[in-house]
Amino acid sequence: MPQAARPSPRVVDPLRSGDRVLVIGGGPAGLTAAYLLVQAGARVTVLEGTQMLGGISQTAQYKGYRFDIGGHRFFTKVEPVERLWHEILGDEFISVPRMSRIHYRGKYFDYPLKAWNALSGLGLWQSAMVVASYARAKIWPNPVEENFEQWVSNRFGKRLFNIFFKTYTEKVWGIPCTEIRAEWAAQRIQNLSLAKAILNAASIQRRSTAIKSLINEFQYPRLGPGQMWEMCAERIAKLGGEVLLEHKVSRIETRGSRAVAVRCNTPQGEKRFEAEHVISTMPVRSLVRALEPAPQQSVRDAAEGLKYRDFLVVALILKQENLFPDNWIYIHTPGVKVGRIQNFNNWSKAMVPEAGRTCLGLEYFCFEGDGLWTSSDAELVALATKELGLLGLADPKLVVDGTVVRMPKAYPIYDSVYRQHLDTVRAHIDGISNLHPVGRNGMHKYNNQDHSMLTAMMSVWNMQGASHDVWEVNTDYEYHEEQRLEAKASAAQPVA
Ligand SMILES: Cc1cc2nc3c(=O)[nH]c(=O)nc-3n(C[C@H](O)[C@H](O)[C@H](O)COP(=O)(O)OP(=O)(O)OC[C@H]3O[C@@H](n4cnc5c(N)ncnc54)[C@H](O)[C@@H]3O)c2cc1C
Known part of the structure; x- marks a missing residue:
C-alpha cells in the first residue's frame, strides 16, 4: 500500500x-x-x-496525605x-514494584492479563468458550478494524473482550466500544494478543519489553x-x-x-x-x-467538535494498613460506579503520614455536569465508602475521613x-x-x-x-x- x-x-x-x-x-x-x-x-x-x-500529574494534599489524580507511574x-x-x-526517585489486578465478580485476575491465570480463574466451561471464541477470531477475523471492539475482539476473541474489556472501557469513556476508534486500543494495548500473553506466561517470549503493558517495576517520586x-x-x-x-x-x-x-x-x-x-x-x-x-x-x-471525558477521585482514609497488596485494582465487576482503586501506601510510604492508616483513591469517570460530577463531596465520600464494602475490599466502618478532587478534561476523546x-x-x-x-x-x-x-x-x-x-x-x-x-x-x- x-x-x-x-x-x-x-x-x-x-x-x-x-x-x-x-x-x-x-x-x-x-x-x-x-x-x-x-x-x-x-x-x-x-x-x-x-x-x-x-x-493532571499533580499530587493533591489533604491533612498531610498526598495522593495522585490517578496513580502516575514514571516509565519511558x-x-x-x-x-x-x-x-x-x-x-x-524511588523504585516501586508493580502489582495490579482486575476485580471481576469477586475474583482477582492478573493485569496485564496472563492467559493461564485468566483461564483458570474463569473456570472450565467459560475457559473453553473463551478459547473457542479466540480460535474463531483467528480463523475468521473481522476484516474491518475501525473501532475498539473490532480491534480487541480480533486479538482476544469476542468472549474475552466482553469479560475483560467492554465494561471497564465503557465506564472510562462513557460511550459504547463501537464508538471508540481502534487507534486508541492500538496505542494502549500495543502488540498484546492472547497468544503473546500465553507465550509470556510460559516465559517462552524473552523480549517481554515488546509488550508495553508488562512492566514489573516503575519509578515514582517519593x-x-x-x-x-x-x-x-x-x-x-x-x-x-x-x-x-x-x-x-x-x-x-x-x-x-x-x-x-x-x-x-x-x-x-x-x-x-x-x-x-x-x-x-x-x-x-x-x-x-x-x-x-x-x-x-x-x-x-x-x-x-472535540470532546473530553472528565474524572474525579475520592480519597478515603482508613484506620488499618495492608488492605491489599496491589498498587491499583481495575474494577470490572458490574453494579458499582467506581472504575479503579489506588492504594497509595503501595506507591510510596511517604504519601501516608500516619502509621496504621491507608489512603485509597477511588476513581470515577464522568462528564462535567453529570450526576457524579455534581454530587456533593459528602455524597461522593459516602458512595465510595459503600462501594468499597460492596466489592469486599474493606469494611466501610474502617473509613475515618475522605475528600474529593475533580479533574475536568482528564481524557481527550478519540x-x-x-x-x-x-x-x-x-x-x-x-x-x-x-x-x-x-x-x-x-x-x-x-x-x-x-x-x-x-x-x-x-x-x-x-x-x-x-x-x-x-x-x-x-x-x-x-x-x-x-x-x-x-x-x-x-x-x-x-x-x-
Ligand atoms: C487517571 C490518569 C492517570 C494517568 N496516569 C499516568 C501515568 O501513570 N503515567 C504517566 O506518565 N502519565 C499518566 N497520565 C497522563 C498524564 O497525566 C498527562 O500526560 C500529563 O499530565 C499531561 O501533561 P500536560 O502538561 O500536557 O497537560 P496537563 O497535565 O493537563 O496540564 C495542563 C495545565 O494547563 C493548565 N491550563 C489549562 N487551561 C489553562 C488556561 N486557559 N490558562 C492557564 N492554564 C491553563 C491546567 O490547569 C494544567 O495545569 C494519566 C492521566 C490520567 C487522567
Whole structure:
C-alpha cells in the first residue's frame, strides 16, 4: 500500500537571544518547555490557571496525605525525558514494584492479563468458550478494524473482550466500544494478543519489553508526581523564569500570522502579557475559543467538535494498613460506579503520614455536569465508602475521613470524528508561526507524561533550528526514532 504523504513540518519563528516566551499551563509539558527555554537564555513566564502545579500529574494534599489524580507511574523509552526526570528529582526517585489486578465478580485476575491465570480463574466451561471464541477470531477475523471492539475482539476473541474489556472501557469513556476508534486500543494495548500473553506466561517470549503493558517495576517520586513538577518550577524560578499561579488565559491576540499577546484572568483582575513566542498546553478547544480575532467558522466548529471525558477521585482514609497488596485494582465487576482503586501506601510510604492508616483513591469517570460530577463531596465520600464494602475490599466502618478532587478534561476523546476536527484545527494553528500547541489536551492526544513532555521538547528544539514533526509523537513512537532525537537535539544550538 502506498504511504499517504505526510505534511512537512511547519516553519516556526526562530528563538533569538532575550526573546520573551509565554507558556500556557504549569503541567508536565508546559514546565518542561519552560525549563529548557530558561536554560537556553529565554525570558520565560508560565501562566497556570489554577493554584496547583503539575496539571493532571499533580499530587493533591489533604491533612498531610498526598495522593495522585490517578496513580502516575514514571516509565519511558525516551532518553531525553528519562534524563530530565533524574536531573530534576535526583535521589528523590524511588523504585516501586508493580502489582495490579482486575476485580471481576469477586475474583482477582492478573493485569496485564496472563492467559493461564485468566483461564483458570474463569473456570472450565467459560475457559473453553473463551478459547473457542479466540480460535474463531483467528480463523475468521473481522476484516474491518475501525473501532475498539473490532480491534480487541480480533486479538482476544469476542468472549474475552466482553469479560475483560467492554465494561471497564465503557465506564472510562462513557460511550459504547463501537464508538471508540481502534487507534486508541492500538496505542494502549500495543502488540498484546492472547497468544503473546500465553507465550509470556510460559516465559517462552524473552523480549517481554515488546509488550508495553508488562512492566514489573516503575519509578515514582517519593512524594508523588507533583513533587517532580514543584521541583521543576523551583528550578525555573532559580534560572530567572516566572511561574504565575491563578493566571487563567482567556485570550490570545494574533496579528497576521503571529501571536502577539496573551490576556489572563487573575485574582487581581485581567492582565496582558506580550511575547515573541507562545507555547500552549491549554485544551485545543479552549485555545481556539481564545484566539483573537476568532478564526473562520469551520475551524471554530471543528474545535467545538472535540470532546473530553472528565474524572474525579475520592480519597478515603482508613484506620488499618495492608488492605491489599496491589498498587491499583481495575474494577470490572458490574453494579458499582467506581472504575479503579489506588492504594497509595503501595506507591510510596511517604504519601501516608500516619502509621496504621491507608489512603485509597477511588476513581470515577464522568462528564462535567453529570450526576457524579455534581454530587456533593459528602455524597461522593459516602458512595465510595459503600462501594468499597460492596466489592469486599474493606469494611466501610474502617473509613475515618475522605475528600474529593475533580479533574475536568482528564481524557481527550478519540471518537469517530475527532481526527477530522483535529486536522482542521491543526491546519489553522500551523499558520501561526510562533504559537506551539504541545502536551496532552494541548494537542488532543492521549499521551502519558513522557510523550507530553517530548512534544514540548521538540517544539523548543524546533524554535532552535530543528525540524521535528511534533504531531508524530504518540505512544507508538518507535524506539529508534526516539534514539535519533538525541542527535537532532544536540544539533540544535541554544540561544546565547
Ligand atoms: C487517571 C490518569 C492517570 C494517568 N496516569 C499516568 C501515568 O501513570 N503515567 C504517566 O506518565 N502519565 C499518566 N497520565 C497522563 C498524564 O497525566 C498527562 O500526560 C500529563 O499530565 C499531561 O501533561 P500536560 O502538561 O500536557 O497537560 P496537563 O497535565 O493537563 O496540564 C495542563 C495545565 O494547563 C493548565 N491550563 C489549562 N487551561 C489553562 C488556561 N486557559 N490558562 C492557564 N492554564 C491553563 C491546567 O490547569 C494544567 O495545569 C494519566 C492521566 C490520567 C487522567
